[in-house]
Amino acid sequence: MTKFNPIRIIAFGVLLAAVALAGCSQKEPAGMLRVGLSEEPRTLNIWLASDANSRKILSKIYQPLYQHDPETLELIPWLAADLPEYDPETVAYTVRLRGARWSDGAELTSSDVAFTAKLIKEFRIPRHYSRWKFVTRIETPDKRTVRFFLKNPKAIFRSRSLTIPIVQQKEWEDIVRIARTKEKPLAELLNHQVESPVGTGPFVLKQWREGAYLHMVRNPYFFGTGKTIAGRQLGPHITDIVVKIFGTSDVAILALKKGTIDMFWWGIQPGYLDDLRNQDDIHVYFSEKSALYFMGFNLRKPPSDDPHLRRAIATLIDKNFIISRILQGFGTEMYSIIPPGNRYWYYPEVEKYGAKLDRESRIRKAYDILTEAGYSWEAPPIDDAGAVIPASGIRLPNGQPMERFTILTPPADYDPHRAISGLMIQEWLRDVGMPAYSRPMAFSSLLQQVKGRHDFDTFILGCGKLSTDPDYLRIFFLSANDKPRGWNMSGYRNPEFDKLATESSQAMDREERQALVRKMQEIVLRDVPYYPIYDPLLIEAVRTDRFTGWVEMLEGIGNIWSFTQLKPISRDS
Amino acid sequence: MMGRFVGAWRLFRENLIGRIGLTLLIVFALMAVCSFIPPLIDPMYQPMHGVDPEISHSTGPSMKHWLGTDFIGRDIFSQLLAGARIAFMVGISAAFMSIFLGTLIGMIAGYAGKTVDMALMRLADMIMVMPTLLVVLILSSLFGQLHIWTIVLIIALFRWPGVSRVIRAQTLSLKQRPFIEAAKVAGASHVRIIFRHITPNVLPLALLYMTFRVTSAIIIEAALAFLGFGDPGTVSWGMMLQWVWKTGHMFQAPYWLLPPGICISLLTLSFYMLGRAMEEILDPRLRQEGASD
Numbered sequence: 001m002t003k004f005n006p007i008r009i010i011a012f013g014v015l016l017a018a019v020a021l022a023g024c025s026q027k028e029p030a031g032m033l034r035v036g037l038s039e040e041p042r043t044l045n046i047w048l049a050s051d052a053n054s055r056k057i058l059s060k061i062y063q064p065l066y067q068h069d070p071e072t073l074e075l076i077p078w079l080a081a082d083l084p085e086y087d088p089e090t091v092a093y094t095v096r097l098r099g100a101r102w103s104d105g106a107e108l109t110s111s112d113v114a115f116t117a118k119l120i121k122e123f124r125i126p127r128h129y130s131r132w133k134f135v136t137r138i139e140t141p142d143k144r145t146v147r148f149f150l151k152n153p154k155a156i157f158r159s160r161s162l163t164i165p166i167v168q169q170k171e172w173e174d175i176v177r178i179a180r181t182k183e184k185p186l187a188e189l190l191n192h193q194v195e196s197p198v199g200t201g202p203f204v205l206k207q208w209r210e211g212a213y214l215h216m217v218r219n220p221y222f223f224g225t226g227k228t229i230a231g232r233q234l235g236p237h238i239t240d241i242v243v244k245i246f247g248t249s250d251v252a253i254l255a256l257k258k259g260t261i262d263m264f265w266w267g268i269q270p271g272y273l274d275d276l277r278n279q280d281d282i283h284v285y286f287s288e289k290s291a292l293y294f295m296g297f298n299l300r301k302p303p304s305d306d307p308h309l310r311r312a313i314a315t316l317i318d319k320n321f322i323i324s325r326i327l328q329g330f331g332t333e334m335y336s337i338i339p340p341g342n343r344y345w346y347y348p349e350v351e352k353y354g355a356k357l358d359r360e361s362r363i364r365k366a367y368d369i370l371t372e373a374g375y376s377w378e379a380p381p382i383d384d385a386g387a388v389i390p391a392s393g394i395r396l397p398n399g400q401p402m403e404r405f406t407i408l409t410p411p412a413d414y415d416p417h418r419a420i421s422g423l424m425i426q427e428w429l430r431d432v433g434m435p436a437y438s439r440p441m442a443f444s445s446l447l448q449q450v451k452g453r454h455d456f457d458t459f460i461l462g463c464g465k466l467s468t469d470p471d472y473l474r475i476f477f478l479s480a481n482d483k484p485r486g487w488n489m490s491g492y493r494n495p496e497f498d499k500l501a502t503e504s505s506q507a508m509d510r511e512e513r514q515a516l517v518r519k520m521q522e523i524v525l526r527d528v529p530y531y532p533i534y535d536p537l538l539i540e541a542v543r544t545d546r547f548t549g550w551v552e553m554l555e556g557i558g559n560i561w562s563f564t565q566l567k568p569i570s571r572d573s
Numbered sequence: 574m575m576g577r578f579v580g581a582w583r584l585f586r587e588n589l590i591g592r593i594g595l596t597l598l599i600v601f602a603l604m605a606v607c608s609f610i611p612p613l614i615d616p617m618y619q620p621m622h623g624v625d626p627e628i629s630h631s632t633g634p635s636m637k638h639w640l641g642t643d644f645i646g647r648d649i650f651s652q653l654l655a656g657a658r659i660a661f662m663v664g665i666s667a668a669f670m671s672i673f674l675g676t677l678i679g680m681i682a683g684y685a686g687k688t689v690d691m692a693l694m695r696l697a698d699m700i701m702v703m704p705t706l707l708v709v710l711i712l713s714s715l716f717g718q719l720h721i722w723t724i725v726l727i728i729a730l731f732r733w734p735g736v737s738r739v740i741r742a743q744t745l746s747l748k749q750r751p752f753i754e755a756a757k758v759a760g761a762s763h764v765r766i767i768f769r770h771i772t773p774n775v776l777p778l779a780l781l782y783m784t785f786r787v788t789s790a791i792i793i794e795a796a797l798a799f800l801g802f803g804d805p806g807t808v809s810w811g812m813m814l815q816w817v818w819k820t821g822h823m824f825q826a827p828y829w830l831l832p833p834g835i836c837i838s839l840l841t842l843s844f845y846m847l848g849r850a851m852e853e854i855l856d857p858r859l860r861q862e863g864a865s866d
Binding site: 249250253268269270271272273274275324325326328329411412413414416419420423424427437438439440441442445 | 621622624629630631644645646713714715716718800801802805806815816819820821822823824825826
C-alpha cells in the first residue's frame with residue numbers, strides 16, 4: 001500500500017494551480033475577434049473564389065474602387081477619391097484614386113487598376129468578364145487617374161464593373177506572364193496557389209492552418225484608418241481576426257454560447273432562435289437578403305413549354321405556407337424577379353398568381369386555367385357538383401397523358417427549405433392530377449442537369465446574392481444566354497424582351513431605365529419562365545460581451561463597415 | 574417437422590432474451606400496421622405533408638399530437654408509425670435479398686468446389702471489405718438522391734458475402750455426409766442435391782443470419798437518411814432525425830429527437846435478441862453453455 005506523502009500532495013496541488021494559471025493566461029487579447037465559419041474557404045485565389053467562405057475572407061483583403069453605403073446602398077468612393085465622371089462624347093468614365101497603400105507598403109496606382117481590368121478581359125475571368133467586355137480601352141494619364149473607354153453606354157458600369165476587387169500588378173504580373181505561355185492560360189491562372197495575398201483592405205492574412213483556423217491581422221497600411229468615409233469613422237479597432245472552422249451549425253452555436261467565438265458568420269436556422277434569445281450575452285440580427293428563390297421551368301420541351309401550365313402551377317404554389325411554416329416567418333413572399341427590398345427597381349404591379357387564395361380556390365383557379373387551355377382528366381379535380389375531389393389522369397391539350405413531372409431541388413442536407421418546399425409543391429400539383437415528383441439531388445449534379453444538359457421539367461434554385469443593379473434580369477432571360485452553361489436556364493426566348501433588355505443595359509438615364517426594367521418584370525411574370533417564391537431573412541448571432549459596433553446592412557452584418565468599425569469593449573467596464 | 578418446430582418453440586419460450594426480443598418486435602409490427610390509421614382520422618396526420626392548420630412551428634406533446642409536432646406542424650407520432658413501416662420494409666427486404674444471394678452463392682461455392690469456389694469466394698472477399706455506407710454515399714452523390722428500393726438493393730448486394738461464407742462452410746460439411754453420397758448414387762442431379770438435400774439443412778442457419786442482417790440494414794438506412802442521402806419521399810426514422818438536426822431543433826425539441834432514436838435502437842436490439850435466441854436453439858453447444866451458468 002502507498003504511504004501518505006504530503007510532498008506528493010503539495011506537488012500535485014502546485015501542478016493543478018499551474019495548469020489553472022496557464023488556462024487563465026491563454027485568454028485572447030482584447031482586440032482579437034473570434035469568428036466561426038461553417039466550412040473551410042476553398043481558395044485564396046481571388047479569381048477562383050466563387051464560394052461564400054473564400055469571398056468572406058478575401059473581401060477583407062482585396063478592395064474595390066467603390067463600396068455600397070450600408071443604409072442607402074448608394075455608391076461610396078472607397079479606393080477611388082470621388083464618384084466617377086462620365087463623358088458622354090467619348091463614352092468614357094474617369095476615376096481618381098485616393099492615396100492608398102498595399103499591405104506590403106507599396107503605393108496603389110492607376111496601373112494596378114488598369115492591370116486588374118486588362119487581366120479580366122484578357123483571361124475572360126468567369127463571373128467578372130461580362131462586366132468588362134464592353135470596355136475598349138483603358139488609359140492611365142497619371143498614377144492617380146484611370147480612364148475607361150466603353151464601346152457604348154452601359155448602365156451597369158458604375159455599379160457592377162467598378163465594384164470588382166483590385167489586385168496588385170506586382171503580385172500578379174509574373175503569374176500572368178507564365179499563364180500566357182501555357183496551353184490553357186485561364187486554368188493556369190485559376191489554379192495558381194495564393195498563399196499570402198497582398199491587398200489594400202483592413203486586414204492581411206497571417207496564417208492559415210487548413211481544417212483548423214485562419215489568422216488575420218490588422219493591415220498597418222490600410223488607407224481608411226482614422227478617416228471618415230460615408231459619415232463613418234473607420235478603424236479597424238480590432239487587432240486580429242481568428243476564423244475557426246466548424247463542421248456543423250450545432251457545434252458553432254455551442255461555441256458561441258460558451259464564448260469560444262464572438263460571431264458565427266453563417267445564416268442560422270430559425271430552430272436555434274429560442275435558445276439563442278435566452279442567452280444574456282448573445283444578440284441576434286435579422287437582415288434582409290438581396291436574394292431570389294424561385295421555380296424555373298424548362299421552356300424547351302413539353303409540358304412546361306406551355307405558359308398556361310406554368311401559370312396554373314404558379315397559382316397552385318402557396319407562398320404563405322412556405323413563408324409561415326417552412327421559413328418559420330423569416331422571409332418575404334416574392335412576386336417579381338427583383339426583391340421588394342430593392343425599392344427603386346422593384347415593380348409591384350406584376351401578375352400575382354394565387355395571391356391570398358385558400359387551397360380550394362387555388363385548385364379551382366388552376367383547373368379553370370388548364371381547362372381553358374384544353375387539358376382534360378380521367379378524374380378531374382372538380383366534380384359535377386363543384387366540389388374539390390382527388391384528381392388523376394391529366395391529359396395534355398393534344399390528348400396525350402402527362403408523363404412524370406419532376407421538380408428538382410437541392411438536398412435537405414444542403415438546404416432543408418428548398419427540399420421541403422419541393423415536397424409540398426409536389427403535393428399541390430398532385431391536387432390537380434399532375435404526376436409530380438420532387439427529386440432532391442446533389443447541388444453540383446442539379447446544376448449540371450439544369451445548366452449544362454437542360455434535362456429537366458422544373459427546378460427550385462436560389463440566387464443568394466443578387467446585385468443591387470437589376471442587370472441580372474436581362475442576363476437570366478436574354479435569348480443569347482440560352483446555351484449550355486448559359487444563364488438563361490429556362491430557355492426563354494422572346495424578341496420583345498430581348499429588345500427591352502438591350503435598351504435597359506444601355507440606358508444612362510435612371511428613370512428611363514427604371515421604366516424599361518419595370519416592363520421587363522411585367523413580361524417575365526406574364527410568361528413565367530421563372531416563378532419567384534421567396535426571399536429569406538438572414539439570421540446571424542454575435543456575442544455582445546467583447547465587441548460592439550456591428551453594422552446592419554443588406555446581406556448581413558459581416559460587411560466591411562462592421563469590420564472597420566467594431567470596437568473591443570473595455571474589460572473594466 | 575411439426576415436432577421439431579414445437580420443440581424449438583418450447584426452447585424459445587424458455588429463453589428470456591428471445592422473449593424480450595419477440596415482444597419488442599410485436600410492438601413495432603403493431604406500430605407499422607397502425608401507421609395507416611392516423612391519416613384516416615384526419616388528413617393532418619398524413620406523415621409527409623399533412624399539417625395542423627393551427628400549428629406552424631414545433632410544439633411539445635398534447636392530446637391532439639401525442640409526441641408533438643415538427644417545425645411545419647406535422648404530427649411526430651404519425652411520422653414515427655410510418656417510420657416503423659419503412660424500417661420493417663427496408664430491414665426485412667434487404668436482409669431477405671442478401672440472405673437469398675448469400676445462401677445461393679455459398680451453397681454453389683461449397684458444393685462445386687475448385688475454381689467455382691475460389692472465384693465466388695474471392696468475389697465475396699472483395700465485396701466484404703467494401704464499406705457499405707461509404708459506397709452508398711458515393712453512389713448517392715453521383716446519381717442524386719436514391720429511391721428507397723435502390724437503397725434496399727444496394728444494401729442487399731453488399732451484405733451477402735458474410736452469409737455466403739458461413740453457408741459455404743456448412744455445405745462443405747454436408748457434402749461429405751452419407752445421405753448426399755446416397756443421393757448421388759441414386760442418380761440425383763447437382764441441382765436436385767443442392768435444392769432438395771442441402772438447402773433444408775442450411776436454411777435454419779440462413780434464417781439466423783437474416784435477423785442480424787435486418788439489424789445492419791436498418792442502421793445503414795437510418796445513417797444514410799440522417800446524413801441527407803435517404804429517399805426524401807419517405808418518412809423514415811433517419812429522415813426524422815435529419816429534419817430535427819437540419820432545422821436546428823436538435824437541442825430544443827427532445828420530444829422530436831428522442832423517439833426516432835429510441836425506436837432505431839430498440840428495433841435493431843429486438844432483431845439482435847431474436848437472433849441470439851435462435852442461435853442458442855440451433856446450436857446445442859451454446860444452450861449447454863447457457864445452462865451451466
